[in-house]
Amino acid sequence: MFGKHIKLPKLGLVKTKVSRPTSGRILSATVSQTPSGKYYVSVCCKEVKVVTLPKTGKSVGLDLGIKDFLIFSDPSASIENPKYLQNDLKQLVRFQKSLSRKTIGSCRWNKARIKVAKLQEKIKNKRNDFLHKLSTRIIKEYDVVCIEDLNVSGMIKNHRLARNIADVSWSEFIRQLIYKAGWYGKEVAKVDRFFPSSQICNICGYKNSEVKDLSIRTWICPKCGSMHDRDKNSAINILNEGLRIVT
Numbered sequence: 001m002f003g004k005h006i007k008l009p010k011l012g013l014v015k016t017k018v019s020r021p022t023s024g025r026i027l028s029a030t031v032s033q034t035p036s037g038k039y040y041v042s043v044c045c046k047e048v049k050v051v052t053l054p055k056t057g058k059s060v061g062l063d064l065g066i067k068d069f070l071i072f073s074d075p076s077a078s079i080e081n082p083k084y085l086q087n088d089l090k091q092l093v094r095f096q097k098s099l100s101r102k103t104i105g106s107c108r109w110n111k112a113r114i115k116v117a118k119l120q121e122k123i124k125n126k127r128n129d130f131l132h133k134l135s136t137r138i139i140k141e142y143d144v145v146c147i148e149d150l151n152v153s154g155m156i157k158n159h160r161l162a163r164n165i166a167d168v169s170w171s172e173f174i175r176q177l178i179y180k181a182g183w184y185g186k187e188v189a190k191v192d193r194f195f196p197s198s199q200i201c202n203i204c205g206y207k208n209s210e211v212k213d214l215s216i217r218t219w220i221c222p223k224c225g226s227m228h229d230r231d232k233n234s235a236i237n238i239l240n241e242g243l244r245i246v247t
């Protein structure tokens with residue numbers, strides 16, 4: 001790799017836009033073309049030194065939200081939703097409709113096809129950017145990150161939840177958290193998927209089976225009288241259970 005160029009076998013020097021400078025020894029390079037016609041070179045490196053991040057002494061529990069992407073047990077944390085995707089997704093539907101009306105193989109069809117592919121790439125890139133920034137921020141800020149070991153593919157079958165979960169790429173996010181924790185010397189604790197995180201009162205430990213109903217957003221503990229926000233309470237329980245597992 002030389003500045004803004006990369007040397008590829010047979011092709012020689014090719015002008016590139018570098019997304020991230022490489023470090024370590026380059027093992028291989030893979031050239032791919034996206035459906036919209038862009039070329040990408042991904043470079044595989046060895047012996048990349050990663051410096052572990054300083055410990056902060058903080059832990060967090062994360063709950064998957066339907067309206068919000070994530071709910072933190074930490075009251076000071078906030079999370080912005082990838083709402084900007086909404087407009088792109090609406091436009092994608094329009095582009096796909098227009099594509100479906102064209103004769104397959106025609107010149108107009110091909111133009112429409114590229115339009116769809118370009119927008120799909122844009123959405124994917126935005127989403128990945130969102131997930132990467134968020135996972136890095138969390139790993140920097142907390143030493144132990146407790147999450148629910150969710151059966152995401154099972155949830156996607158449940159149609160009402162499907163769109164949201166697919167949109168926000170929960171499983172990709174978990175994957176990033178785990179490998180980044182490995183890089184930076186942090187820990188991810190996975191809480192069993194059958195742990196009733198939303199039903200337990202995080203103050204007194206009472207289990208309220210009535211809260212199983214997803215439409216209940218807030219509830220008052222019949223035993224100790226604490227008022228709970230469904231998701232926040234769940235995140236706190238995930239934190240406590242996760243810490244119990246790792247220590």
Ligand SMILES: [Zn+2]
Pocket residue numbers: 201202203204205206221222223224225226
């Ligand atoms: Zn209680």
